Amino acid sequence: MLSSIYEQWPEIGCDEAGRGCLAGPVVGAAVIFPEHYTNEKINDSKKLNAAKRKELRKIIEQDALAFAVGFVDNHEIDTINILQASILAMHRALEQISAPFTKIIVDGNKFRPFREIPHTCIIKGDGKFLSIAAASILAKTYRDEFMTQQAECFPQYAWEENKGYPTQKHRDAIREFGICPLHRISFSLLPENTQLSLF
Numbered sequence: 001m002l003s004s005i006y007e008q009w010p011e012i013g014c015d016e017a018g019r020g021c022l023a024g025p026v027v028g029a030a031v032i033f034p035e036h037y038t039n040e041k042i043n044d045s046k047k048l049n050a051a052k053r054k055e056l057r058k059i060i061e062q063d064a065l066a067f068a069v070g071f072v073d074n075h076e077i078d079t080i081n082i083l084q085a086s087i088l089a090m091h092r093a094l095e096q097i098s099a100p101f102t103k104i105i106v107d108g109n110k111f112r113p114f115r116e117i118p119h120t121c122i123i124k125g126d127g128k129f130l131s132i133a134a135a136s137i138l139a140k141t142y143r144d145e146f147m148t149q150q151a152e153c154f155p156q157y158a159w160e161e162n163k164g165y166p167t168q169k170h171r172d173a174i175r176e177f178g179i180c181p182l183h184r185i186s187f188s189l190l191p192e193n194t195q196l197s198l199f
Helices: 052-061 074-080 082-095 131-151 168-177
Strands: 009-017 026-030 067-071 103-107 119-122
Touching: 009 131, 026 082, 026 131, 052 131, 067 082, 067 131, 074 082, 074 119, 074 168
Parallel strands: 009 103, 103 119
Antiparallel strands: 009 026, 026 067
């Protein structure tokens, strides 16, 4: 069972989704649960299938004291780099939270202070702490939903399947059609050194 790190403090868990993608935004999420809240179904989003994540998103949004999601688009990623964009996405989620919290717990090993509120980075925290796991589910489902919607505008890249990740099908489409306005041009979109045109 996943736990709470400081039961005596209202903590907020943060995570992001989409760092390794070739296209689309990186998405951060933040979640506060009531004290002593438990749910054995909530886990690291990577350990859940799409149907389970969708089901748990509804439960998380219903049960959380507060939650929010923040987006950083591909143009911002290209400008400030993916690490800073991931942190910014989580900050944007935190900025939307009106409920009080005095501790931030973050998945991973990098974070930038937010409003001088103490934070702790936790390697594989999405598999250890409930609020981080919940944030991972929200970040993943909101990002997947966005990329599925964008697949209707750019069907050649099969984003409804790969969500912008570097699959063979996605890269083959980049070779054939070039890139679109949602691609991250600062990333190595193809393994070979290829000049790409905008779709």
